[in-house]
Amino acid sequence: MHTIILKSYMKNSFAFKAFCLAAILFTAATAYTQNAAFKVLAFYSTDVERDHVEFANDAVHFFDSVAKKKNFVFETTTNWEYTNDTMLKKYDVVMWLNEFAHTEEQRRAFERYMDNGGAWLGFHVSAYNDKDTHWQWFVNFLGGAVFYSNNWPPLAAKLIVDDNMHPVTKGLPKNYLAPISEWYGWTPSPRLNKDVKVLVTLDPANHPFGKKDLIQEGDIPVVWTNTKYRMLYLNMGHGDQVLTDAVYQNKMIVNGLMWVAKKK
Numbered sequence: 001m002h003t004i005i006l007k008s009y010m011k012n013s014f015a016f017k018a019f020c021l022a023a024i025l026f027t028a029a030t031a032y033t034q035n036a037a038f039k040v041l042a043f044y045s046t047d048v049e050r051d052h053v054e055f056a057n058d059a060v061h062f063f064d065s066v067a068k069k070k071n072f073v074f075e076t077t078t079n080w081e082y083t084n085d086t087m088l089k090k091y092d093v094v095m096w097l098n099e100f101a102h103t104e105e106q107r108r109a110f111e112r113y114m115d116n117g118g119a120w121l122g123f124h125v126s127a128y129n130d131k132d133t134h135w136q137w138f139v140n141f142l143g144g145a146v147f148y149s150n151n152w153p154p155l156a157a158k159l160i161v162d163d164n165m166h167p168v169t170k171g172l173p174k175n176y177l178a179p180i181s182e183w184y185g186w187t188p189s190p191r192l193n194k195d196v197k198v199l200v201t202l203d204p205a206n207h208p209f210g211k212k213d214l215i216q217e218g219d220i221p222v223v224w225t226n227t228k229y230r231m232l233y234l235n236m237g238h239g240d241q242v243l244t245d246a247v248y249q250n251k252m253i254v255n256g257l258m259w260v261a262k263k264k
Helices: 002-035 050-070 104-115 136-141 249-262
Strands: 039-043 073-077 093-096 119-123 146-150 155-161 175-181 184-187 196-202 221-226 230-234
Touching: 039 050, 050 073, 050 249, 093 249, 104 136, 119 249, 175 249, 230 249
Parallel strands: 039 073, 039 093, 093 119, 119 230
Antiparallel strands: 146 184, 155 175, 155 196, 196 221, 221 230
């Protein structure tokens, strides 16, 4: 009889302790969410080009670590159907790591999100558009920029920091050597749009740039913002070397996220 009571007590005690621990963890998680500076939802795909998947995997780990240090909520999804009004309104920043919205429903939801003050941080192929994309709003969102060329294979690149007093690029030198990536050329250059602020440009000293596919010449912005929106585009995002420069590039990427999140 006593043994049964003791076992029952111990069982209930363990259950009670487990309940208390779960309650504490839930309360802590809730408090963390409530006290977080902002919330980010990062979209990515796992069935795209391998180098783009590698970057996304690195970026998820990178931003997860940054979130803990900077006190913001960082959540990820591979389900692009979450690009809808109900889901997006829960987040202060939407991040596209290696893909973009495809369906008309997703596109319209993203447009409404941005037109109503949402924030976007996009990398590399997330800005890809051409004659077959048929999304004029997005072209305008990028400052009129349409993809027209790239270098191949991926290479490290000399970059010019156009404005090292801007919050995104503050503290960066006038020039730096960026880690290996694939670099895109755009037509017309987004710099020609009065609403665009170019922050970093591919140094013409790189030209001709590439071995198989060449960027021969031209103005090639690689980081810019359309000042009509809370947005920042960074051309970096191809392969597993992008986030290896903690001194310059990683600092700029973190600055960029913090800037679009807080920009009014």
